[in-house]
Amino acid sequence: MKLNPTLIAAILLGVTVIGTAGFISIGAITHRMDIPTFISSWSTPQILVSDLAQGKLKPVLLIDVRSPEEFAEDRIGRSQLVPLTEIETGLGISQVQKIAQQYEQKHQTQPTIVLYCTSGMRSTKAYKLLAGTGLKFVVLTGGIEAWRRDIPAVKDAGIFAKVE
Known part of the structure; x- marks a missing residue:
């Protein structure tokens, strides 16, 4: 039996698309982000x-982009609140x-501004909105959690006495 190269290519493409979609979906779920934000991260x-x-x-x-209520519960060091x-x-x-x-x-x-939220989704969105300001930004991987x-x-x- 002779294998059809077009059929093989179609099968490989399908497997690649399904695998990639699965990888992106699992990554987005484990990082608690919507898929566009996960990809942009x-x-x-x-x-x-x-x-x-x-x-x-x-x-x-440090800039906390969570809500005022979340900020009141806990924050990292002397972070300042600027909600998303x-x-x-x-x-x-x-x-x-x-x-x-x-x-x-x-x-x-000039400091590097560390943006953070609960797990990374809001700080990634904030980064995209702030990136054009000419300031230096990074996002804290995994957020305050x-x-x-x-x-x-x-x-x-004690930690931030050394880096601020």
């Missing part, structure tokens, strides 16, 4: 909890620029 600069905690990025300024909802309206963009400008005036250096798995709140001040 691949090109978003990120920093791991361990790298941030070890001071591999200095100086840093405000960034989406444009008001938050100017807030972030003002926070960065104040930091630069006080410390005479990943941070708290590794770092208890009582250690935040």
Whole structure:
């Protein structure tokens, strides 16, 4: 029996499409993101909890893009709150620029702004909206959930005394 090359190519293409769709869906689900945000997160600069905690990025300024209620429950170090909802309206963009400008005036250096949320979806969206401002941004991989798995709140001040 002779195999039809067109049929083989069609089967391989189908398997590739199904496999890729499955990979993207599983990744989006495990990272608790919608599929477009998960895909865009691949090109978003990120920093791991361990790298941030070890001071591999200095100086840093933390911006929490969650809701005020979430911020009141827990936050990382001396983070400042600029909710994603405000960034989406444009008001938050100017807030972030003002926070960065104040930091630069006080410390005479431009910080890298670490955006974080609960798990990464909102901070990835915020990054996409803030990327054109000329400031340096990264997203904390896994958000505050990943941070708290590794770092208890009582250690935040000591860690950030070295990197802010």
